[in-house]
Amino acid sequence: MNAPVTAAKLYDCRDAFAETLEALAAGNDRVVAVCNDSVGSSKLGGFKSKFPERLVNVGIAEQNMVGVGAGLANGGQLPFVCGASCFLTGRALEQIKADLAYSNANVKLIGISSGMAYGELGPTHHSIEDFAWTRVLPNLPVIAPCDRIETAAAVKWAADYAGPCFLRLSRVGVPDLLPEGHVFELGRANLLREGSDVTLIANGTLTHRIVKAADILDSRGVKARVLNMATVRP
Template sequence: MSAVVETPQTHDCRVAFAEELIALAEQDPRIVAVCNDSVGSSNLTAFRERFPERLINVGIAEQDMVGVGAGLALSGYVPFVCAAAPFLTGRALEQIKADVAYSQAPVVLCGMSPGLAYGELGPTHHSIEDLAWLRAVAGLGIVVPADPAQTREAVRWAASAAVPVFLRIGRFKVPAVTPPGQSFQFGVAQELRDGDAVTLVATGSMVSRALQAAEILAGEGIGARVVNMATIAPLDEEAVRRAVQQTRGIVTVEEATITGGLGAAVGEINLRQPRPVPMRMLGSPREFAPTGDTAFLLEHFGLTAEGIAAAGRELA
């Protein structure tokens, strides 16, 4: 009789985001939400019901939205500026650069439903370039939580950090991966599993899949280290250096383009080491993704446990 493999419970990180935002707003009257006619998709319905005077809906005007957020921040408020990630980062990139990062306005930019979450709506709604172009903006933190627990902690940190930051809040459901007792620290990676053959560096929705890949490799006698790189900027350089020194190769995994994102950031550090190790970068290539649901697109780009394991196997 074959063993029954239980499917882990999965969660929508937007729910954790909304619940934590309301809890913080109960304690801090400075917290406000700003959105672009995206109350529903940003999961702000309950926030609006609880704090109707503290939700500012500018309509479909993302550049104005970021400018309003910057003005509020510089006036002493703590604005969470929420919109679908492709429109927040694509349409308002100049305002993010000039009004937020250059001005060091402590705005929390919340990119909702990033990556390939809006799969069926096609490349106009896919947000695979956001990590790449935001990495190029000086003075802006980039945080990509991996599960609901880390989402809650990242929201709490962002509310009190008083620095410009982009939070990438995933839409499609993921299992819990944060071990009990491990807390989110800005700029510090979490090592979720040790291994001496290959290091799997993943972010956001891909962390759970990297852990699954490590299980596959363990069954083949290959020890895979798994690193949750929740902060993309500033990147935890020490975690990368340890991977270079202690394992034979690095696989990076991101629900984003590999042109300029997590893989590129890790590669830059790897190449500065005395003895760089081989790398494989998994994500979307520099092309528009086809139209299809999220599961199809992730499989199309090899962003599955099996695809990650295959890349790790090549380097081990």
Template sequence: MSTTTAPAVHDNRTAFAEQLIELARADERVVAVCNDSVGSSNLVAFRDEFPDRLINVGIAEQNMVGVGAGLANSGLVPFVCAAAPFLTGRALEQIKADVAYSAHPVVLCGMSPGLAYGELGPTHHSPEDFSWLRPLPGLDIVVPTDREQTRQVVRELVEHPRPTYVRVGRFKVPDLPEGVGEPLQRGRFQTLREGDDVAIIAVGSMVSRAVDAADLLAAEGISARVLNAAWLSPFDSEAVQLAAADCGAIVTAEEANVSGGLGAAVASVVAQQPARARMRILGTDGFAPTGSTQWLLDFFGLTVEGIAGAARDLARDESRGA
């Protein structure tokens, strides 16, 4: 009797902290700013090694972003770290004015985003962050999927600093299989699976689930293209246009609100192109009930089966010409 071992899962915050320390050893410009969140931002080891390069402003998120902008204006590379709901909610005006509008190369790190805080409830969830930040001109939004992509993004932002919001996941996910997909490129989706029956465009914690859903569909004879929308802004409209033209059906999956997030961005592109596509947008809708992160993802249908089911329905409708 054979048994299948579930893949190991990992917290991307660990990879973030390890890479940040490695870069800080070689580059004195790298500093960190946080809001009394040294532990939850995984900055303990950074603080211990670089006590003069960690600024803890206390529970003062608006000041925190302003301090980050001042450090960036002085030639440093500040990583401003805080729980995503408090960073993006409390300091939205400062992100707009001091970072995006002023073009200060601050790296805003939304720690434990989406539904990662589970039972702590909607006050600590941040499914709205895409909706709040995507409209801001000049602000990159990037959501690394696994540990290697997290390390890659941190390296990229030290080598080429720019105003950026990074979602650093707390919910443990598996690493993508080695050699799958090309390296991340700014403003480009990453192709993880080729297919022409349906396209699945996913971001963050949903990417590994989208890949697993494509495997389920392949066993049924349905060819699913899987795109990782890690660089959510600038937005890869070309990849969406190709998916609409080639597949005629698109499912989006995000640990975020369906109003203004990835799905809304994809739908906006599809609606304005000659090659239309049927769509299903999977994400959160309304304030979440109380439960663990895994339970909440199940509740909102953000599962391998939920993604596969939506894609299956669209592919069948397309084959029937509905």
């Protein structure tokens, strides 16, 4: 009798973001968080408890949120501006363009619950245009981590990066794909599987799906190489 197949454990990348941000804040008093009435959905409850004076909640005012982030950066702080990706990039696109990208302000944008992750809340909450909007702006790296490990690594990278960037996270659980201790490198793909017939490339929550697709192809005699390419821009 065959042993039952154990499903891979799934992790919410927002938890990895929050844990990493709290660790960064513990070692650097310049780290601040700015959100749009999204303490819960951005997983900032722990940050609020530990660093209440370093959390700015502007309410449902995304344009102001990005402007406040730019002001904090200009004042020497290291702001992580967090909100649902649909509202962060849609409502505040002009501020992202003028206050961050054109000005090269040192603000880290964290777009959460991206793609179709909000499901039944409908098209107002779906974020399917954020790549198109952000990847055309100057001075703005766009990154979509594939798992909790890459999310933590990308947040650490963002804290050290001198300039604005956009990290696109989801609320959909995904399995671990990269090894513990992974170091994020902008523009570098990660080889997840060797293959000589075809190459599959993805990022974000789609990466674990193409790993499964490679398994299916392998059962049919096709050897697929799998690459995780978290960097969308550059």
